Amino acid sequence: DTAVSQTPKYLVTQMGNDKSIKCEQNLGHDTMYWYKQDSKKFLKIMFSYNNKELIINETVPNRFSPKSPDKAHLNLHINSLELGDSAVYFCASSPSGRVYEQYFGPGTRLTVT
């Protein structure tokens, strides 16, 4: 029973393509997040989202967009992929009122060639 799952685990694609990474949590959490870990291992918040509010890190290009079809899912869409988008992307979730409890997914390694 994986609490936070991501698909795919690995994604290799070419520059200019559009791709999506899916995230699902079965914990009943209200808030979900996307983080990016670059090649130097630096982790940065990209988005946080609950049913009321989307918070976007101002440094994230608008080619990146989160889409939430329902409370259990927060997918990451990336348009016009660039070489610099190569990274590991982590999804996470937290329960309402206890946002300090972050449950991370296993990560998706995206490689743009």
Next chain:
Amino acid sequence: AQTVTQSQPEMSVQEAETVTLSCTYDTSENNYYLFWYKQPPSRQMILVIRQEAYKQQNATENRFSVNFQKAAKSFSLKISDSQLGDTAMYFCAFMRGRGADGLTFGKGTHLIIQP
């Protein structure tokens, strides 16, 4: 905006030794949380320890403990009796007490435990 600084890119110690990882942060918030996360080669993010800023007592979890100095904005992690399985990247992280804008991470310390 918050910043988190880890000044030790890499550390190496012998098995069974004690090691301390440093972390400083900067914030104007009064209500916040601090964390240490472990990331082994499997890349899974594992919570090691959490400290609430309003608590004066330092958090401990088995062999892991923190030295939280709120006035100095310092939050170091001590690992006692280090084990080979402790080899990993360690990230210090900050979260505001209000809102849900996620974690702010330091750049990480690569800890290597030598047999």
